[in-house]
Amino acid sequence: MARYALRRLASIALILLLVSAIVFAAIHVLPGNAATLILGEYATPEALRTLEREMGLDRPLLVQYASWVASVVTGDWGVSLAMKQPVATVVGYRLRNSAFLALAALTVVVVVGVPLGTLAALRRGRPLDLAIVTATYVGISIPEFVTGLALLLVLAGPSVGWFPTSGYVELASGVTAWARHLVLPAMTLTIVLLAHVVRQTRSGLADVLTAPYIRTARLKGASARRIVLRHALRNALLPTITVLALDLGYLMGGIVVVEEVFAYPGMGRLVIYAVQNRDVPLLQMCALVVASVYVLANFAADLAYAWLDPRIRYS
Amino acid sequence: MTPRISRRAFLGVTGLITGAAAIPGLTPARVLAQSEKPGGLLRVSVTFGLSTINPIMHISGAEWMATKWMYNNLTRLNAKREPVPDLAESWSAGDGARVWTFKLRQGVRFHHGRELAAEDVVATFTTLLDPKTASPYRGEVGPVDRVEALDKSTVRFTMKSPFSVFPAIAAVPNARVVAREGLADMKALASREFGTGPFKLKEFVPGDRVVVDRFADYFRKGEPYLDGVTLRVFPDPATELTAFKSKEIDLISGLTPDLFSQVATLAGAEGLAVAGGTFAAVTLPSDKPPFNDNRVREALKLCVDRKLMLAAIHNGQGELGVDHPVSSAYDAYVPLAPRSADLEKARQLMKDAGLANGVTVKLFAANSPPIRERIAVVLKEMARPVGFNIDVEVLAYDRYLAQVWNKGAMYVVYYATRPTADAILMKLYHPKEGLDEGRWAAAHPNAIRLLEQAREILDPDRRRRHYADFLKTSRDEGPFMLPFFANELNGKWAYVRNYRLSPSSSDMVLDDVWLTGDAPKKKT
Numbered sequence: 001m002a003r004y005a006l007r008r009l010a011s012i013a014l015i016l017l018l019v020s021a022i023v024f025a026a027i028h029v030l031p032g033n034a035a036t037l038i039l040g041e042y043a044t045p046e047a048l049r050t051l052e053r054e055m056g057l058d059r060p061l062l063v064q065y066a067s068w069v070a071s072v073v074t075g076d077w078g079v080s081l082a083m084k085q086p087v088a089t090v091v092g093y094r095l096r097n098s099a100f101l102a103l104a105a106l107t108v109v110v111v112v113g114v115p116l117g118t119l120a121a122l123r124r125g126r127p128l129d130l131a132i133v134t135a136t137y138v139g140i141s142i143p144e145f146v147t148g149l150a151l152l153l154v155l156a157g158p159s160v161g162w163f164p165t166s167g168y169v170e171l172a173s174g175v176t177a178w179a180r181h182l183v184l185p186a187m188t189l190t191i192v193l194l195a196h197v198v199r200q201t202r203s204g205l206a207d208v209l210t211a212p213y214i215r216t217a218r219l220k221g222a223s224a225r226r227i228v229l230r231h232a233l234r235n236a237l238l239p240t241i242t243v244l245a246l247d248l249g250y251l252m253g254g255i256v257v258v259e260e261v262f263a264y265p266g267m268g269r270l271v272i273y274a275v276q277n278r279d280v281p282l283l284q285m286c287a288l289v290v291a292s293v294y295v296l297a298n299f300a301a302d303l304a305y306a307w308l309d310p311r312i313r314y315s
Numbered sequence: 316m317t318p319r320i321s322r323r324a325f326l327g328v329t330g331l332i333t334g335a336a337a338i339p340g341l342t343p344a345r346v347l348a349q350s351e352k353p354g355g356l357l358r359v360s361v362t363f364g365l366s367t368i369n370p371i372m373h374i375s376g377a378e379w380m381a382t383k384w385m386y387n388n389l390t391r392l393n394a395k396r397e398p399v400p401d402l403a404e405s406w407s408a409g410d411g412a413r414v415w416t417f418k419l420r421q422g423v424r425f426h427h428g429r430e431l432a433a434e435d436v437v438a439t440f441t442t443l444l445d446p447k448t449a450s451p452y453r454g455e456v457g458p459v460d461r462v463e464a465l466d467k468s469t470v471r472f473t474m475k476s477p478f479s480v481f482p483a484i485a486a487v488p489n490a491r492v493v494a495r496e497g498l499a500d501m502k503a504l505a506s507r508e509f510g511t512g513p514f515k516l517k518e519f520v521p522g523d524r525v526v527v528d529r530f531a532d533y534f535r536k537g538e539p540y541l542d543g544v545t546l547r548v549f550p551d552p553a554t555e556l557t558a559f560k561s562k563e564i565d566l567i568s569g570l571t572p573d574l575f576s577q578v579a580t581l582a583g584a585e586g587l588a589v590a591g592g593t594f595a596a597v598t599l600p601s602d603k604p605p606f607n608d609n610r611v612r613e614a615l616k617l618c619v620d621r622k623l624m625l626a627a628i629h630n631g632q633g634e635l636g637v638d639h640p641v642s643s644a645y646d647a648y649v650p651l652a653p654r655s656a657d658l659e660k661a662r663q664l665m666k667d668a669g670l671a672n673g674v675t676v677k678l679f680a681a682n683s684p685p686i687r688e689r690i691a692v693v694l695k696e697m698a699r700p701v702g703f704n705i706d707v708e709v710l711a712y713d714r715y716l717a718q719v720w721n722k723g724a725m726y727v728v729y730y731a732t733r734p735t736a737d738a739i740l741m742k743l744y745h746p747k748e749g750l751d752e753g754r755w756a757a758a759h760p761n762a763i764r765l766l767e768q769a770r771e772i773l774d775p776d777r778r779r780r781h782y783a784d785f786l787k788t789s790r791d792e793g794p795f796m797l798p799f800f801a802n803e804l805n806g807k808w809a810y811v812r813n814y815r816l817s818p819s820s821s822d823m824v825l826d827d828v829w830l831t832g833d834a835p836k837k838k839t
Contacts, residue, residue: 028716030713031713031714031717032713032714032716033717035449036713036716037715038374038451039449039451040374040451041716041720041721041729041730042374042451042454042455042547042742043716043721044454044750045450046446047449047453047649049453050446050449051449054449080521082367083366083367083505083521084367084369084505084506085505085506086501095396145551149497149551149553149554152554152557153557156561157560157798158561158562159560161561164558164561165561165564166549166554166558167523167524167547168523202324261550261551261553261554262554263523263547263548263550264547265522265523269522269550270522273522276712276713278713
């Protein structure tokens with residue numbers, strides 16, 4: 001097991017290096033650089049050259065990449081070209097905000113999604129099942145910005161006004177205010193993600209419920225409740241863990257639209273900002289962080305598999 | 316108290332639909348009964364751009380707004396765009412506008428406690444003008460050769476050539492006066508401030524918000540009235556409007572015409588509009604066919620129904636242009652006969668130029684701000700009947716900057732109101748001081764000479780006559796099709812008092828803005 005974990009960690013390091021190389025190459029395919037965007041339509045050739053030199057953008061690409069890798073390895077994440085602030089500070093702040101939002105959304109997805117999926121599986125083919133499946137599909141089919149704006153207009157509009165429209169406040173200014181700002185974006189994300197978990201739980205459970213060991217349990221006289229909660233769900237939920245791990249990655253870096261609608265300062269908007277401003281050190285670190293979340297979440301999911309299901313052995 | 320919309324703003328706007336007068340409670344009697352009250356938090360929204368708060372390097376309107384609150388310039392511009400004292404209490408020209416001497420106010424304190432001295436002004440301008448700094452607007456500051464402190468409160472600027480509008484130029488956002496210890500670390504200046512302004516920095520989250528607190532030692536005694544200001548970025552206009560309706564936002568800056576009409580019709584809200592100098596124009600590269608022939612340039616200009624274009628693109632909120640960049644917001648403004656579409660004449664000109672069968676040209680437009688693309692598309696349709704086959708290519712702003720802009724192509728430029736007519740004219744037409752974006756200067760040395768002479772003349776009337784000659788040439792032969800100037804549009808709730816929308820809307824002075832008792836009390 002330990003050897004397996006070590007091997008996985010080594011391959012994760014390789015994946016991250018590859019990701020950084022691909023992102024670095026990709027951003028340099030785009031025309032222009034940070035200096036062109038900082039100076040905008042007031043650039044003179046002289047000022048452009050000065051800024052490029054100052055930011056080290058006049059060096060050969062390979063040298064730029066190598067020096068970036070060297071400093072990241074030593075723990076120096078560099079300075080954002082457009083914001084002139086340490087990348088670690090900027091990314092750290094956004095990462096924390098995204099983590100709050102991701103955690104809120106995932107918690108609701110699990111707490112609501114697993115019971116809904118279970119219910120649907122138990123009532124398979126009946127009106128309740130149909131209603132649950134249809135409703136969650138509608139949720140995933142409607143684009144995020146429509147769901148987000150609809151929630152915003154209804155629940156944050158002047159007539160209802162239960163929640164703030166947008167933004168983020170620090171935990172320090174009160175848990176209530178902090179939580180109120182998370183409600184609408186988290187609700188939007190829940191609606192979008194619910195179908196994954198409901199669907200997975202439903203089909204997993206439906207499969208397991210036809211398995212021989214469930215029939216045995218039933219014949220031994222276990223109550224329906226005990227059969228579902230103790231025997232069936234534990235096995236049926238395994239694939240759901242993978243789905244949640246993938247969702248976590250998405251929530252930590254891919255929710256640009258929801259972050260834009262709710263003016264939420266998270267990782268998604270930061271990635272877009274970094275691309276638009278050709279802010280290479282910032283973009284590199286964002287990409288690394290998001291990729292890390294993906295691979296580590298999947299790694300954690302695999303480890304959780306082995307722990308939850310003694311039949312699974314990694315070697 | 317006078318009503319909140321200045322006479323100038325009111326007169327300068329065609330088709331003003333603010334409805335402010337109809338709002339109950341804003342009648343003069345009630346307004347007169349109230350007076351400035353201290354306290355309260357003002358929440359302002361923008362839609363993009365908040366990367367840095369370093370005044371020497373910032374380029375976007377939102378950044379200019381934020382530094383306006385934390386810093387002061389030597390001068391500021393009044394509603395008539397004339398320079399009035401800010402940190403300088405007086406100034407005088409010597410040697411035919413070649414030397415400018417500014418006398419600083421006494422007893423001005425920086426937020427970190429020290430008193431302002433002439434050396435701070437010297438350090439600011441030295442950094443700003445240093446080519447190594449690569450300040451984006453360095454060119455706008457004019458031909459400054461030397462800056463020196465004559466004593467603790469006197470600064471002398473010596474120009475390479477006479478520069479009559481320097482006091483107005485001293486008000487540009489990039490010339491905010493920064494304490495010299497702040498300039499020592501330009502990287503830190505991106506997220507810290509060393510200013511003398513009415514507010515001091517409390518929090519700055521790049522790309523998201525700036526929060527400032529009242530500075531108790533501000534040199535304009537008793538001001539500011541507000542306890543603080545929050546500036547927030549709303550990437551989505553629908554969210555911004557909802558936040559405004561829910562009174563999470565008190566003042567929306569930089570409204571689109573669509574949002575403006577929605578805000579103006581809300582009970583208790585006001586749409587503010589003022590004629591500015593912001594425009595989008597099409598460059599007609601005059602160094603190569605087909606636009607090296609003025610008949611072709613003129614033909615294209617004659618295709619455009621400017622009134623219709625303004626109505627279609629900016630909801631009629633603006634001032635019609637005649638193909639030069641000086642609007643009525645500038646002191647150099649000269650009313651010239653308006654241009655109307657004349658397709659017959661345009662066709663004849665095309666025939667004379669040997670293009671009776673039409674011509675195909677490629678027009679590039681960046682996707683931001685949206686006005687660029689709209690002008691390109693409307694122009695394409697308006698010019699088609701005369702034989703212009705305009706192939707419009709819309710491209711992302713970053714690609715536009717890197718591959719199209721200032722490379723001698725036909726593209727849509729966009730400029731916000733500048734402090735002086737000199738600044739925008741030099742930028743657009745002059746081959747050395749600016750970029751000659753229409754590639755026109757080489758063939759029109761006399762016109763360029765007029766610009767160079769005008770900036771040397773101290774007497775405003777004589778200067779205006781020089782500009783009049785230049786503007787006529789620019790209208791009749793110039794390398795730009797400039798259809799209209801877009802009004803600056805803001806929205807605010809009636810409980811925000813004393814706010815005067817400036818023709819350059821990022822010039823947001825909040826020193827004497829105050830909130831009435833019915834402003835929401837909540838802080839977020």
